[in-house]
Amino acid sequence: MRRKVKVNFKKPVIGIVCDVIKYGLNGFHGVGEKYINAIAHGANAIPILIPAQPEAQDLESLSVFFDADFFEQLDGVFFPGSPSNVEPHHYGTETSKTPESHDKQRDGSSLPLIKLAIEKGIPLLAVCRGMQELNVAMGGELHQCLFHHEEFIEHRENKNGTRDEQYAPAHDVTLSPDGVLANILGATTHKVNSLHGQGIKTLGNGLKVEATAPDGLVEAISGNDNSNFVVGVQWHPEWQYQQDKLSSSLFSAFGEAINQRFKEKNNKSM
Ligand SMILES: N[C@@H](CCC(=O)NCCCC(=O)O)C(=O)O
DSSP states (O other), rough: OOOOOOOOSOOOEEEOOOOOETTTTEEEOOOOHHHHIIEEEOOOEEEEEOOOOSSSBOOOTTTTTSOOOOHTTEEEEEEESSSBBBGGGGEEEESSSSSGGBBBHHHHHHHHHHHHHHTTTTOOETTTTHHHHHHTTTEEEEOOGGGOTTTTTOOSOTTOOOOHHTSOEEEEEEEEETTHHHHHHHHSSSOOOOOOOOEEEEEEETTEEEEEEEOOOOEEEEEETSSOOEEEEESOOTTTTGOOOHHHHHHHHHHHHHHHHHHHHHHTHH
């Protein structure tokens, strides 16, 4: 029988789900560095990278290790951005317009983990692809190519721009006056960066709109049960988060939510 391993960390721990990236013929599990930085220093938590669990070319399924018992020991979970797209069959569309950009293993990790985190009350923050996953996990649909729709402004970055140019503020968002983001910012408009080709088409169950772009596209969402921290943003708050009030406040608010869970867990086990 497998024994339950309990680790007592001195600080809150946030699990970050990995992408699976192919280098040559081999798969590597990884997370963009700027996300790890913002979780560690912006949310003040130990970042732990969670490998994708579904079986693959060189991997027997890891679900026996990364199960509900494991995830319940985390203080928070973070779903970072990625150039890959959620496979559309997860939201009821069989034909993919971007078949070259999928990451089946990440889908197979993120989507069940989002549902588990919400069910178990584990604080959750999701960025860009992560926000799209949050919507899909809750039964929502995505536009596969926003740029095929005339009603939307250009939400993609200029691929020829420098990194600073690509992550520079690109358009305004209007924050819902009674939402989590407006509350932590103390204002209802903000300028955000924009580096995505997909976007929310229909909203998932149990979610509410936190922010919209000038073209009406949903730019941020949250759980409509205020008892737990569940937030997803389409932009990239992790980019130079210290220099932007909404970004730094968002990571601090996530940090406060996970710290609260950390303290409650420690009190229970005393
Ligand atoms: N592929 C999706 C999601 C976009 C996204 O998450 N981009 C991240 C880019 C790299 C990074 O900064 O981590 C879409 O195009 O909508």
